[in-house]
Amino acid sequence: MTSNPTTPGAWANFLSKAWGRDRFPIDVKLIAQDISSRQPDPIAHIRGGDIGELEGMLLKREKGWYLLYNDQVQSSGRINFTIAHELGHYLLHRKEEDAFRCSTEDLLDWGSTVRQREADADKFAATLLMPLDDYRKQVESAKVDIDLLGACADRYGVSLVAAIRQWIEFTPLRAVLVVSNDGFINWSWSSRNALRTRARFRFSKETIPVPEASLAAQTIRHPDERTGIELPARVWFKEEPADMSLREMRVVSDQYELVITLLILPDREPWEKNDDEEDELLVDTYTNFIRNGQHPY
Numbered sequence: 214m215t216s217n218p219t220t221p222g223a224w225a226n227f228l229s230k231a232w233g234r235d236r237f238p239i240d241v242k243l244i245a246q247d248i249s250s251r252q253p254d255p256i257a258h259i260r261g262g263d264i265g266e267l268e269g270m271l272l273k274r275e276k277g278w279y280l281l282y283n284d285q286v287q288s289s290g291r292i293n294f295t296i297a298h299e300l301g302h303y304l305l306h307r308k309e310e311d312a313f314r315c316s317t318e319d320l321l322d323w324g325s326t327v328r329q330r331e332a333d334a335d336k337f338a339a340t341l342l343m344p345l346d347d348y349r350k351q352v353e354s355a356k357v358d359i360d361l362l363g364a365c366a367d368r369y370g371v372s373l374v375a376a377i378r379q380w381i382e383f384t385p386l387r388a389v390l391v392v393s394n395d396g397f398i399n400w401s402w403s404s405r406n407a408l409r410t411r412a413r414f415r416f417s418k419e420t421i422p423v424p425e426a427s428l429a430a431q432t433i434r435h436p437d438e439r440t441g442i443e444l445p446a447r448v449w450f451k452e453e454p455a456d457m458s459l460r461e462m463r464v465v466s467d468q469y470e471l472v473i474t475l476l477i478l479p480d481r482e483p484w485e486k487n488d489d490e491e492d493e494l495l496v497d498t499y500t501n502f503i504r505n506g507q508h509p510y
Contacts, residue, residue, distance in 0.1 A: 217304075221333045224304050225340035238370025239342050241296045245280065249303065256280050256303060259296065269295040271302045273311040278303060287468060290372035294338050301337030306330050343369045343379045352380065359439040359462045359475065373464060377475060378402055387412050387478040389449075393423050394471050396430065409483035412450050412476075424448050428461045429474040438463050446478055453478070 218224040232244055242259050249256035257277030261284025264270060268291075270281040280303070282295045295315070302313045315331070343365070351365050357380070359373075366376035377390050387407040392399045397420040403413040414421055423430045426448045428438060435442060441460035446453035449461075459478045466473060 221301060221305060221337035222340050224301070225337050225344075228341055229344050235347070237347075237368050238293065239297075241293055241300065241342070244341075245296065245300045245303070249278070254278060254307070256300075261292070268315045269299045270315070271299045271307075271313040273307070278307065288372050290366060290370060290375060293370045294342065294372065294375055297338035297341055298334045300341075301334035302330070305333050305337065339375065339379050339382070342371055343376065345379075345383055348379060349383065357384075357386075357477070358441055359464055362475075374473060377473070387480065389413065389476040389478075391423075391429065391474040391476065392471055393429055393474065396423050397421065398423060399471070406480070406483075407478065410478075410481050411452055411484050412478055423472075427474075428463050429472050434465070441475075441477070449476060450478075452484075454481070457481070 218227050228244055228248065229239075232239070232247075245256055245259060254273070255277050257274070257279060259280045259282075261282050263285050264281055264283050267281075268283055268286075270279070272279045272281070280296065280299045282292050282299070284292070286292055286295075298315065299313065306313070309330075313330075315334075348365065348369075351368065352361060355361055362376050362380060363373055365380070366373045369376065371379075374390070374392065381388050381390055381402055381404045384404050385406060386404060387410060388404045389401055389407050389412055390403075391401045391414075398414060400416075401414045407413060426444065428435060428442055428444070439462060441462040443458045443460055445455075446457040446459040447455065449459065453459075457479060459476050462475045462477075464473045465471075
Protein backbone atom coordinates (compact mmCIF):
# COMPACT_ATOMS: atom_id res chain seq x y z
CA MET A 214 0.00 0.00 0.00
CA THR A 215 1.64 3.23 -1.15
CA SER A 216 -0.39 5.58 1.02
CA ASN A 217 -2.84 5.03 3.82
CA PRO A 218 -6.34 6.55 3.99
CA THR A 219 -6.66 9.40 6.45
CA THR A 220 -10.36 9.55 7.41
CA PRO A 221 -12.67 7.05 9.15
CA GLY A 222 -14.88 6.62 6.11
CA ALA A 223 -11.97 6.27 3.68
CA TRP A 224 -10.31 3.60 5.83
CA ALA A 225 -13.57 1.65 6.21
CA ASN A 226 -14.31 1.81 2.47
CA PHE A 227 -10.76 0.74 1.62
CA LEU A 228 -11.03 -2.31 3.86
CA SER A 229 -14.50 -3.16 2.54
CA LYS A 230 -13.22 -3.17 -1.03
CA ALA A 231 -10.11 -5.16 -0.13
CA TRP A 232 -11.96 -7.90 1.81
CA GLY A 233 -15.24 -7.97 -0.10
CA ARG A 234 -18.34 -5.84 0.35
CA ASP A 235 -20.84 -8.69 0.13
CA ARG A 236 -19.53 -10.98 2.85
CA PHE A 237 -21.38 -10.34 6.08
CA PRO A 238 -20.87 -10.24 8.94
CA ILE A 239 -17.40 -8.77 8.54
CA ASP A 240 -14.61 -10.81 10.17
CA VAL A 241 -13.09 -7.90 12.08
CA LYS A 242 -10.37 -9.95 13.78
CA LEU A 243 -9.12 -11.28 10.45
CA ILE A 244 -9.09 -7.83 8.91
CA ALA A 245 -7.30 -6.35 11.93
CA GLN A 246 -4.60 -9.01 11.84
CA ASP A 247 -4.16 -8.75 8.07
CA ILE A 248 -4.09 -4.96 7.65
CA SER A 249 -1.89 -4.43 10.72
CA SER A 250 0.61 -7.03 9.49
CA ARG A 251 1.33 -4.66 6.59
CA GLN A 252 2.23 -1.86 8.98
CA PRO A 253 5.63 -1.39 10.69
CA ASP A 254 3.98 -1.72 14.12
CA PRO A 255 1.38 -4.52 13.80
CA ILE A 256 -1.27 -5.67 16.24
CA ALA A 257 0.43 -8.59 17.99
CA HIS A 258 -2.54 -9.89 20.00
CA ILE A 259 -6.33 -9.65 19.83
CA ARG A 260 -7.99 -11.26 22.79
CA GLY A 261 -10.77 -10.99 25.31
CA GLY A 262 -10.49 -10.70 29.05
CA ASP A 263 -12.12 -9.37 32.18
CA ILE A 264 -11.11 -5.71 31.94
CA GLY A 265 -13.60 -4.32 34.44
CA GLU A 266 -15.71 -1.40 33.27
CA LEU A 267 -13.78 -1.00 30.04
CA GLU A 268 -15.35 -1.91 26.71
CA GLY A 269 -11.98 -2.27 25.02
CA MET A 270 -8.33 -1.28 25.09
CA LEU A 271 -5.55 -0.69 22.58
CA LEU A 272 -2.05 -0.68 24.11
CA LYS A 273 1.40 -0.31 22.59
CA ARG A 274 3.94 -2.82 23.87
CA GLU A 275 7.50 -3.76 22.90
CA LYS A 276 6.34 -6.59 20.60
CA GLY A 277 3.51 -4.64 19.03
CA TRP A 278 0.00 -3.43 19.80
CA TYR A 279 -2.43 -5.36 22.02
CA LEU A 280 -6.13 -5.10 21.22
CA LEU A 281 -8.24 -6.23 24.18
CA TYR A 282 -12.01 -6.46 24.52
CA ASN A 283 -14.24 -7.21 27.48
CA ASP A 284 -15.32 -10.84 27.11
CA GLN A 285 -17.68 -10.50 30.09
CA VAL A 286 -20.05 -8.66 27.76
CA GLN A 287 -22.84 -11.03 26.76
CA SER A 288 -23.63 -9.44 23.40
CA SER A 289 -21.46 -10.70 20.53
CA GLY A 290 -22.59 -7.67 18.54
CA ARG A 291 -21.20 -5.28 21.13
CA ILE A 292 -17.91 -7.19 21.19
CA ASN A 293 -17.72 -7.11 17.40
CA PHE A 294 -18.23 -3.36 17.40
CA THR A 295 -15.68 -2.86 20.19
CA ILE A 296 -12.99 -4.70 18.18
CA ALA A 297 -13.78 -2.55 15.16
CA HIS A 298 -13.71 0.59 17.32
CA GLU A 299 -10.26 -0.25 18.68
CA LEU A 300 -9.06 -1.07 15.16
CA GLY A 301 -10.23 2.42 14.24
CA HIS A 302 -8.02 3.87 16.96
CA TYR A 303 -5.11 1.80 15.65
CA LEU A 304 -5.51 2.96 12.05
CA LEU A 305 -6.37 6.58 12.78
CA HIS A 306 -4.73 7.57 16.06
CA ARG A 307 -1.84 5.30 17.04
CA LYS A 308 0.77 7.91 16.10
CA GLU A 309 -0.81 10.27 18.63
CA GLU A 310 -1.09 8.02 21.71
CA ASP A 311 0.35 4.75 23.05
CA ALA A 312 -2.80 3.67 24.91
CA PHE A 313 -6.54 3.91 24.35
CA ARG A 314 -8.83 2.83 27.18
CA CYS A 315 -12.46 3.17 26.20
CA SER A 316 -14.44 3.65 29.38
CA THR A 317 -16.85 6.13 30.88
CA GLU A 318 -14.34 7.37 33.45
CA ASP A 319 -11.73 8.26 30.86
CA LEU A 320 -14.27 10.33 28.91
CA LEU A 321 -15.85 12.38 31.68
CA ASP A 322 -13.52 15.33 31.17
CA TRP A 323 -13.38 15.32 27.39
CA GLY A 324 -11.43 17.88 25.51
CA SER A 325 -12.25 18.40 21.85
CA THR A 326 -9.40 16.12 20.72
CA VAL A 327 -10.56 13.14 22.78
CA ARG A 328 -14.18 13.62 21.72
CA GLN A 329 -13.17 13.73 18.07
CA ARG A 330 -11.06 10.57 18.38
CA GLU A 331 -13.94 8.62 19.90
CA ALA A 332 -16.34 9.89 17.24
CA ASP A 333 -13.81 8.93 14.53
CA ALA A 334 -13.42 5.40 15.92
CA ASP A 335 -17.18 4.95 16.10
CA LYS A 336 -17.63 6.26 12.55
CA PHE A 337 -14.98 3.87 11.26
CA ALA A 338 -16.49 0.86 13.05
CA ALA A 339 -20.04 1.58 11.91
CA THR A 340 -19.02 2.16 8.30
CA LEU A 341 -16.85 -0.95 8.18
CA LEU A 342 -19.43 -3.27 9.74
CA MET A 343 -22.54 -1.72 8.15
CA PRO A 344 -21.63 -0.17 4.76
CA LEU A 345 -24.27 2.38 3.85
CA ASP A 346 -24.67 1.23 0.24
CA ASP A 347 -25.53 -2.30 1.37
CA TYR A 348 -27.65 -1.11 4.29
CA ARG A 349 -29.79 1.09 2.04
CA LYS A 350 -30.56 -1.92 -0.14
CA GLN A 351 -31.85 -3.87 2.85
CA VAL A 352 -34.41 -1.22 3.82
CA GLU A 353 -35.23 0.67 0.62
CA SER A 354 -38.41 -1.22 -0.32
CA ALA A 355 -39.79 -2.13 3.10
CA LYS A 356 -41.61 -0.46 5.97
CA VAL A 357 -39.01 0.04 8.67
CA ASP A 358 -39.75 -1.61 11.99
CA ILE A 359 -37.87 -3.41 14.76
CA ASP A 360 -38.02 -6.76 12.97
CA LEU A 361 -36.45 -5.34 9.80
CA LEU A 362 -33.71 -3.52 11.71
CA GLY A 363 -33.16 -6.64 13.83
CA ALA A 364 -32.58 -8.62 10.64
CA CYS A 365 -30.01 -6.01 9.61
CA ALA A 366 -28.33 -6.35 13.02
CA ASP A 367 -28.05 -10.11 12.40
CA ARG A 368 -26.72 -9.54 8.88
CA TYR A 369 -23.93 -7.26 10.09
CA GLY A 370 -23.18 -9.02 13.37
CA VAL A 371 -23.91 -5.97 15.53
CA SER A 372 -26.31 -5.10 18.33
CA LEU A 373 -29.82 -3.87 17.60
CA VAL A 374 -28.91 -0.44 18.98
CA ALA A 375 -25.95 -0.25 16.59
CA ALA A 376 -28.14 -1.19 13.64
CA ILE A 377 -30.80 1.40 14.53
CA ARG A 378 -28.16 4.06 15.17
CA GLN A 379 -26.57 3.48 11.75
CA TRP A 380 -29.96 3.53 9.99
CA ILE A 381 -30.71 6.88 11.63
CA GLU A 382 -27.50 8.23 10.11
CA PHE A 383 -28.84 7.97 6.56
CA THR A 384 -32.63 7.84 6.75
CA PRO A 385 -34.50 10.86 5.34
CA LEU A 386 -37.30 10.15 7.82
CA ARG A 387 -37.78 12.00 11.08
CA ALA A 388 -36.60 9.23 13.37
CA VAL A 389 -35.49 9.22 17.01
CA LEU A 390 -33.85 6.41 18.97
CA VAL A 391 -34.43 6.52 22.75
CA VAL A 392 -32.72 4.24 25.28
CA SER A 393 -34.17 4.31 28.78
CA ASN A 394 -34.37 2.43 32.05
CA ASP A 395 -36.23 2.84 35.35
CA GLY A 396 -38.55 5.36 33.70
CA PHE A 397 -35.84 7.82 32.61
CA ILE A 398 -34.09 8.47 29.30
CA ASN A 399 -30.43 7.44 29.31
CA TRP A 400 -29.70 8.87 25.89
CA SER A 401 -31.27 9.46 22.50
CA TRP A 402 -30.21 10.06 18.92
CA SER A 403 -32.17 11.92 16.24
CA SER A 404 -31.90 11.82 12.46
CA ARG A 405 -30.90 15.06 10.78
CA ASN A 406 -34.43 15.80 9.62
CA ALA A 407 -35.65 15.17 13.16
CA LEU A 408 -33.03 17.58 14.50
CA ARG A 409 -34.06 20.23 12.00
CA THR A 410 -37.63 20.06 13.33
CA ARG A 411 -36.62 19.91 17.02
CA ALA A 412 -37.69 16.29 17.46
CA ARG A 413 -34.91 15.68 19.96
CA PHE A 414 -34.10 15.94 23.64
CA ARG A 415 -31.89 18.58 25.23
CA PHE A 416 -30.04 16.99 28.12
CA SER A 417 -28.99 18.85 31.23
CA LYS A 418 -28.00 17.75 34.72
CA GLU A 419 -31.58 16.58 35.25
CA THR A 420 -32.54 13.22 33.73
CA ILE A 421 -35.55 13.36 31.41
CA PRO A 422 -38.46 11.08 32.39
CA VAL A 423 -40.09 8.79 29.85
CA PRO A 424 -43.57 10.19 29.03
CA GLU A 425 -46.24 8.35 31.01
CA ALA A 426 -48.51 7.96 27.96
CA SER A 427 -45.79 6.43 25.80
CA LEU A 428 -45.40 2.78 24.88
CA ALA A 429 -41.93 2.87 26.46
CA ALA A 430 -43.45 3.57 29.87
CA GLN A 431 -45.90 0.66 29.82
CA THR A 432 -45.23 -2.38 32.00
CA ILE A 433 -47.58 -4.62 29.98
CA ARG A 434 -46.22 -5.97 26.70
CA HIS A 435 -48.07 -4.88 23.55
CA PRO A 436 -48.61 -7.33 20.66
CA ASP A 437 -47.64 -4.68 18.08
CA GLU A 438 -44.70 -3.13 19.92
CA ARG A 439 -42.13 -4.34 17.35
CA THR A 440 -44.08 -3.02 14.34
CA GLY A 441 -45.32 0.09 16.09
CA ILE A 442 -48.41 1.74 17.51
CA GLU A 443 -49.78 5.17 16.62
CA LEU A 444 -50.05 7.82 19.31
CA PRO A 445 -50.11 11.64 19.41
CA ALA A 446 -46.70 13.10 18.56
CA ARG A 447 -47.07 15.52 21.47
CA VAL A 448 -46.75 12.61 23.90
CA TRP A 449 -43.00 12.78 23.17
CA PHE A 450 -42.52 16.22 21.57
CA LYS A 451 -44.62 19.12 22.82
CA GLU A 452 -43.89 21.34 19.80
CA GLU A 453 -45.46 18.96 17.29
CA PRO A 454 -48.91 19.85 15.83
CA ALA A 455 -51.88 18.72 17.91
CA ASP A 456 -53.28 16.62 15.06
CA MET A 457 -49.99 14.84 14.26
CA SER A 458 -49.30 11.26 15.28
CA LEU A 459 -46.09 9.23 15.38
CA ARG A 460 -45.28 5.52 15.27
CA GLU A 461 -43.59 4.17 18.39
CA MET A 462 -41.79 0.81 18.55
CA ARG A 463 -39.93 -0.73 21.44
CA VAL A 464 -37.84 -3.67 22.61
CA VAL A 465 -37.50 -4.49 26.30
CA SER A 466 -34.04 -5.88 27.05
CA ASP A 467 -34.30 -7.84 30.29
CA GLN A 468 -30.59 -8.70 30.11
CA TYR A 469 -29.46 -5.07 30.22
CA GLU A 470 -32.58 -3.68 31.95
CA LEU A 471 -33.11 -1.25 29.09
CA VAL A 472 -36.02 -0.19 26.92
CA ILE A 473 -35.02 0.52 23.32
CA THR A 474 -37.56 2.79 21.64
CA LEU A 475 -37.76 3.92 18.02
CA LEU A 476 -39.98 6.86 17.08
CA ILE A 477 -40.86 7.72 13.47
CA LEU A 478 -42.68 10.97 12.77
CA PRO A 479 -44.32 12.32 9.59
CA ASP A 480 -42.49 14.97 7.59
CA ARG A 481 -42.91 18.65 8.42
CA GLU A 482 -41.24 21.95 7.61
CA PRO A 483 -38.06 22.63 9.61
CA TRP A 484 -37.95 25.24 12.32
CA GLU A 485 -35.85 28.34 11.95
CA LYS A 486 -32.53 27.80 13.73
CA ASN A 487 -29.09 29.27 13.98
CA ASP A 488 -26.28 27.61 12.04
CA ASP A 489 -24.67 26.04 15.11
CA GLU A 490 -27.78 24.54 16.75
CA GLU A 491 -27.63 21.13 15.05
CA ASP A 492 -23.92 20.59 15.83
CA GLU A 493 -24.49 21.69 19.44
CA LEU A 494 -27.28 19.14 19.79
CA LEU A 495 -25.12 16.34 18.39
CA VAL A 496 -22.30 17.13 20.84
CA ASP A 497 -24.74 17.47 23.75
CA THR A 498 -26.40 14.13 22.97
CA TYR A 499 -23.11 12.26 22.47
CA THR A 500 -21.66 13.64 25.69
CA ASN A 501 -24.82 12.77 27.62
CA PHE A 502 -24.89 9.07 26.84
CA ILE A 503 -21.15 8.74 27.49
CA ARG A 504 -21.62 10.41 30.88
CA ASN A 505 -24.44 7.98 31.64
CA GLY A 506 -22.22 4.97 31.06
CA GLN A 507 -23.55 4.18 27.60
CA HIS A 508 -21.58 3.54 24.45
CA PRO A 509 -23.31 4.72 21.27
CA TYR A 510 -23.14 1.17 19.89
